[in-house]
Amino acid sequence: MLENTRHTETLIVGGGIIGCAIAYELAKSGRQTLVIEKHTLGSQSTRAGAGMLGAQVEMHAPGPMYDLGVQSRALFPALREELIELSGIDMELQTPGIFRVAVDESDRLDLLERQRWQTEHGQRAIWFEDEDLRRELGDLVSTGHGALYLPDDHQVRNPQFLLALAASAKRLGTQYLEHTAMTGFLLERGSVVGVKTLDGDIRADQVVLATGAWTGLLANQLELDLPIYPVKGQSFLLDAYGPPTPFTIYTHGCYILPKRNGQIYVGATEEQAGFDRRPVLRSLASLSSRAVELMPSLGGLPFAEPLAGLRPGSADGLPFLGKVEGLGGLFVASGHFRNGVLLSAITGKVMAELMNGQELSVDLTPFAVERKIRIS
Structure with a gap:
């Protein structure tokens, strides 16, 4: 029903470290953003993670993943200062x-x-x-x-980092809905225009799946083969x-x-x-x-x-970052495996650039959604 429908410019599904990092970067650009999370923010892999910024220790060979990790690690000192200034919360970068x-x-x-x-x-x-x-x-x-x-190679404390991101984004206008599970997509003329929840529909110009290990299951609802x-x-x-x-x-x-x-x-x-x-x-x-x-x-x-x-x-050890070709309005940021915290800074930055139509600071070709995906 219309009275149960919310509207937002950008909807992020998933309130872990990746979703909150994207929300923060979008909030900095002034974009109206809503984050929904089926449990509480950071309650899944973010809560259990070590917080290691292992751009070198985790990588076995040079390549796109190594380059992405090094680039992301370099962002953390300045990001820490930004978040302290906005939220007063220290990610405890060591x-x-x-x-x-x-x-x-x-x-x-x-x-x-x-x-x-x-x-x-x-x-x-x-x-x-x-x-x-x-x-x-x-x-x-x-x-x-x-x-x-x-x-x-450094480390942060995950709960503090997540709190700092969420509080800073909220101060810049981001809204959060916890205990709000997505139950389906809203589709119109071949585009994703929002999602369904038990509390009503949420319509958005752009939808980001940042749902971690559950991303593949949700993508199946769109007949997308996303091997996460x-x-x-x-x-x-x-x-x-x-x-x-x-x-x-x-x-x-x-x-x-x-x-x-x-x-x-x-x-x-x-x-x-x-x-x-x-x-x-x-x-x-x-x-x-x-x-x-x-x-x-x-x-x-x-x-x-x-x-x-x-x-x-x-399937190939690389995250999926970018727009889903053939489905307007849908973006994916998932599959980070052991390196979600390390890659959160660059993921938030480049996804915001992509969604704002800006020049990208990272070549997303190796991480393209369609590299392992097919529309059935």
């Missing part, structure tokens, strides 16, 4: 860097190769032999094969009060991030479990063992809480 510890000789050789190409691409990557690592970290970390130090699927990640928090090191420590199957609130984040698993996001004892026990093996002092710290979320994986 900049000591990341030590990527080698677990065996094969891993050592791989990391040395990674140091080579990252240095050739203009990034800082410094190799530490065991004796150098012990001088820096003492006996805190179990070593044996050296470590690659990445001084420009859930990858369960489990982690946990420890109460440290005084973190043992300012550095993030990373190795195969485990990473340890000290947070400014006194806690330590330990992550994370990768599991194919459908849409079941409940923590599982076996996975947490395995992760705990790996963490204590890497950093023995963690064994005596009190357990704070388990975390679990569903990351949006994609």
Whole structure:
């Protein structure tokens, strides 16, 4: 019914870190924006994430994903200042860097190769032999094969970052509707003109799907084959009060991030479990063992809480960013997998540019929606 219909210039479906980053950038440009979220803001993978800005540590080879990550990471210092000025909330950007510890000789050789190409691409990557690592970290970390130090890979605290984005966008005019699940699309003459919800229709000139692991399911309603699927990640928090090191420590199957609130984040698993996001004892026990093996002092710290979320994986490991060809008014920003927080800054920026008809700061061709998509 007409009286149950809302109208907005831009509608973002999904209130995680990606949706909120896009909303913030659109709000800066003066665009009327509404964000709807079926639960609460950041309650899915954002809440469970580590907050690592691992533009180098997460990337195995040069290419579009690596370039996108480096470009996004560079935006965070200025973005932090903007958000503090608007909202008074600090994302808690921590900049000591990341030590990527080698677990065996094969891993050592791989990391040395990674140091080579990252240095050739203009990034800082410094190799530490065991004796150098012990001088820096003492006996805190179990070593044996050296470590690659990445001084420009940083971290933030996800809940603070999300709050800062949402509060800043709201101050600039963005509206939010939590506990508002999308139930379908509004279609007119081959274009998406809004969505349906249990509380009524929402009409919009532009609709953005930033719905993480659920994006593929929603796209199916439009007969779009969008290969985004859930990858369960489990982690946990420890109460440290005084973190043992300012550095993030990373190795195969485990990473340890000290947070400014006194806690330590330990992550994370990768599991194919459908849409079941409940923590599982076996996975947490395995992760705990790996963490204590890497950093023995963690064994005596009190357990704070388990975390679990569903990351949006994609068939080729790249996110989907851009307009859906053949359907007017519909945009997608999803499939960021483990790098949603890292890529949030550049995703918000380039999606706002695209939707405002501006020159793009990123070539979106490698991330085009239609690269893996067909309209049935």
